[in-house]
Amino acid sequence: QVQLAESGGGLVQAGGSLRLSCAASGPTVGRVMGWFRQAPGSNREPVASISYNGGTYYADSVTGRFTVSRDNSKNTVSLQMNSLKPEDTAVYFCALDRNFWTTASEMGTATVAYWGQGTQVTVSS
Numbered sequence: 001q002v003q004l005a006e007s008g009g010g011l012v013q014a015g016g017s018l019r020l021s022c023a024a025s026g027p028t029v030g031r032v033m034g035w036f037r038q039a040p041g042s043n044r045e046p047v048a049s050i051s052y053n054g055g056t057y058y059a060d061s062v063t064g065r066f067t068v069s070r071d072n073s074k075n076t077v078s079l080q081m082n083s084l085k086p087e088d089t090a091v092y093f094c095a096l097d098r099n100f101w102t103t104a105s106e107m108g109t110a111t112v113a114y115w116g117q118g119t120q121v122t123v124s125s
Contacts, residue, residue, distance in 0.1 A: 002026040002114045004094045009119030016123070017082045022094030022116055024075040028052070030100040032107045033070055033077040037090035037121075044093065048079060049104040057104035062088075084123045091118040 008020040020035065034049025034057075048068035049057045056068055065084075070077040077094060098113035099106070 004116035006116040020079040032097040039090040049107040
């Protein structure tokens with residue numbers, strides 16, 4: 001069992017920045033780590049993910065504004081969010097894939113083995 005602990009959410013004005021961090025309690029060798037978000041009344045959707053070897057995937061809506069990174073020695077993944085928009089408002093979840101040695105783009109809600117508890121990000125206009 002792996003636990004994921006997120007931090008870094010909050011309230012920010014449009015155009016501002018936030019950084020989310022997530023620490024896994026167990027090894028993440030070979031697994032994709034990523035971030036999903038869920039707005040009220042919407043399905044949980046992928047935001048960004050990163051493979052163990054550093055390959056990345058970004059949703060079209062965040063490309064050019066968000067950057068995902070990981071530190072394999074510490075089992076952590078981070079999401080730097082810049083130029084935030086009100087439509088980025090959601091609960092953000094850290095995730096660890098169940099499969100090994102897959103690409104970042106292969107991660108989806110059906111392949112997630114572990115979820116974090118979620119952290120609220122609110123962007124005011």
